[in-house]
Amino acid sequence: MASIRILSDRVANQIAAGEVIERPAAVVKELVENSLDAGATRIEVEFRAGGRAYIRVEDNGGGMTRDDALLSLERHATSKIAETADLDRLATFGFRGEALPSIASVARFELQTRALEEEAGTEILINGGKFVHVRDCGRPVGTRIVVSQLFNSVPARRKFLKSDATESAHIIHCVRLYALACPQAAFTLIEDGRAIFRSPECATTAERVAEIFGRQIAESLLAIEAADAGLQLRGLISRPGVGRATRHEMITYVNRRPVDSRTLSYALIESYHDSVAKGRYPLAFLFLDLDPAAVDVNVHPAKREVRFRNESQVRAFVIRTVLDRLRELAAAPAGGVAPAGAAPEGSGLRAAGLAPAPSVPASISPQETRMAAPFPAYRALPTPLAAPVAATPGATVSAPAAGHADASRARAGWRYVGLVHGVYALFETDAGLLLLDRRAAHERVWYERLRGQFAAARVATQRLLLPVPVELDAITSALLLDRLGFLNQHGFEIVEFGRNFFRVEGVPEWMDPADAEAFLRDLLGALREGLLAARDLDLARDELARLAALRAVRLPDGAGEAEMHSLVAQLFACRQPMTSPTGNPTYLELSYGELARRFQR
Ligand code: ADP
Numbered sequence: 001m002a003s004i005r006i007l008s009d010r011v012a013n014q015i016a017a018g019e020v021i022e023r024p025a026a027v028v029k030e031l032v033e034n035s036l037d038a039g040a041t042r043i044e045v046e047f048r049a050g051g052r053a054y055i056r057v058e059d060n061g062g063g064m065t066r067d068d069a070l071l072s073l074e075r076h077a078t079s080k081i082a083e084t085a086d087l088d089r090l091a092t093f094g095f096r097g098e099a100l101p102s103i104a105s106v107a108r109f110e111l112q113t114r115a116l117e118e119e120a121g122t123e124i125l126i127n128g129g130k131f132v133h134v135r136d137c138g139r140p141v142g143t144r145i146v147v148s149q150l151f152n153s154v155p156a157r158r159k160f161l162k163s164d165a166t167e168s169a170h171i172i173h174c175v176r177l178y179a180l181a182c183p184q185a186a187f188t189l190i191e192d193g194r195a196i197f198r199s200p201e202c203a204t205t206a207e208r209v210a211e212i213f214g215r216q217i218a219e220s221l222l223a224i225e226a227a228d229a230g231l232q233l234r235g236l237i238s239r240p241g242v243g244r245a246t247r248h249e250m251i252t253y254v255n256r257r258p259v260d261s262r263t264l265s266y267a268l269i270e271s272y273h274d275s276v277a278k279g280r281y282p283l284a285f286l287f288l289d290l291d292p293a294a295v296d297v298n299v300h301p302a303k304r305e306v307r308f309r310n311e312s313q314v315r316a317f318v319i320r321t322v323l324d325r326l327r328e329l330a331a332a333p334a335g336g337v338a339p340a341g342a343a344p345e346g347s348g349l350r351a352a353g354l355a356p357a358p359s360v361p362a363s364i365s366p367q368e369t370r371m372a373a374p375f376p377a378y379r380a381l382p383t384p385l386a387a388p389v390a391a392t393p394g395a396t397v398s399a400p401a402a403g404h405a406d407a408s409r410a411r412a413g414w415r416y417v418g419l420v421h422g423v424y425a426l427f428e429t430d431a432g433l434l435l436l437d438r439r440a441a442h443e444r445v446w447y448e449r450l451r452g453q454f455a456a457a458r459v460a461t462q463r464l465l466l467p468v469p470v471e472l473d474a475i476t477s478a479l480l481l482d483r484l485g486f487l488n489q490h491g492f493e494i495v496e497f498g499r500n501f502f503r504v505e506g507v508p509e510w511m512d513p514a515d516a517e518a519f520l521r522d523l524l525g526a527l528r529e530g531l532l533a534a535r536d537l538d539l540a541r542d543e544l545a546r547l548a549a550l551r552a553v554r555l556p557d558g559a560g561e562a563e564m565h566s567l568v569a570q571l572f573a574c575r576q577p578m579t580s581p582t583g584n585p586t587y588l589e590l591s592y593g594e595l596a597r598r599f600q601r
């Protein structure tokens, strides 16, 4: 048997690197965390070939003196904690002093840094754990680290890497996470010379979400904020009915650190139990802040997991906060997009406690209807996916829908009063007042019409006079290629003509050709989110119809009484007239009883 010996630092670092640095995104994570810990307000990340060829992270933080820079590459060298008890006061991302020596042991590692108090910058080069040189260099205050030839010296690890596209997706996700956590710092992310995003400093998380994910998503989210017994929760969550196919968009942070917390994600899923369809997940950016002593971040090599000292308190707090917000929204759908606390436009409706259509809850027990908030009625609304229209192939709008005797009776007595705010059609009924959301109603009608056409494979194609060329990045292009057959069976004519290049030659008949490109972009977004999956044809058609319905609706300005009645008739011929395809109510009702109560008669 060989005798026992102490491993050299180089070998020890390579072993540690195996845990901390499992893939290129982990390098990016450690470097970005260091930049943020160094107080940077500007961070630039650049990478090539999924990060295995080249990663550069540059910041304008405090930088390091030459002595500190040399020390930072020693194992367990950290400026962030001095003793174990400091973990209970931790305000930084790093604390183990492992990242830099680990990275330097498995790559070519070039560090340039300058602290304010030093005239010259310091440059250190290490290759596969072997020191090459240290010398002066010119540079502004801050730090620049370039990591190249990652894992060249550890072929075993290199083999475990996935395709460049996958590694790149991990890096992009990682930088987004930190950009969201720290909106006050400006972030730039560059892949193979192309900017993935550039976000200036932002005042709020919502602004950052808009910068990174687009205005549309940002505006569709609800702000939440609450504090209780040392716990503070804030963030953005999706509206009821808007579900995602995967959990990847439930993003959670604890004390600014992005984490995978079962406690937090289950709390979220539970809160949305009645608000998204089964098997779908809400979209959320949740930030929980609490005393560092009440949470253990030191349970996972990459610190992705955390443990709360009081799991059940955290869980209950999150559920309560999210549910309160969803209830508040259910009580005032008209003001849904307003941030928490702010009085939305039309808050009169909220004050009036307009509840979603009470004709729905045939299934609700009297006991439930008596509950204080109008929310229970909302809960009972089956989301579109829960009651798939797919059941009858070939169903069209004109097909008689099951179980709507009630509904047609209800609408027989609707008297049109007028159009409110250009969007809501106001009706008077024997039972009270009724507001129909024209857009939501049209979307529902379109959705079911398209769904019927898809199921019956009766989608006519119109050929475009001018084919639309589209160039895509590698990931999106692969995704599109994968679903090309599906799209072309559903009214599109999209052909590949070269690497990452496509041409739209035909679109479904109902589509305005001018919308072709915009719709394709929606579609690609959905593909990237993992929707339209090949596994389930029905679900894929559902998604396609949902996306299409949102685009297909064009509201005529001068809508008259006849148009409104015809819309109502079409809506109630639908299988699910109560909600839009994205799960929003199509109409709200205020009974005379409720009116009288409000006027305190
Ligand atoms: P940790 O972050 O756990 O302390 P690291 O190995 O990541 O360990 O970094 C070691 C030390 O190097 C840090 O404690 C910090 O003092 C210094 N350092 C690393 N990156 C930077 C940076 N971008 N700017 C300033 N100092 C840095």
Ligand code: MG
Pocket (backbone or CB within 6 Å): 030, 033, 034, 093, 094, 095, 097, 099, 100
């Ligand atoms: Mg660190």
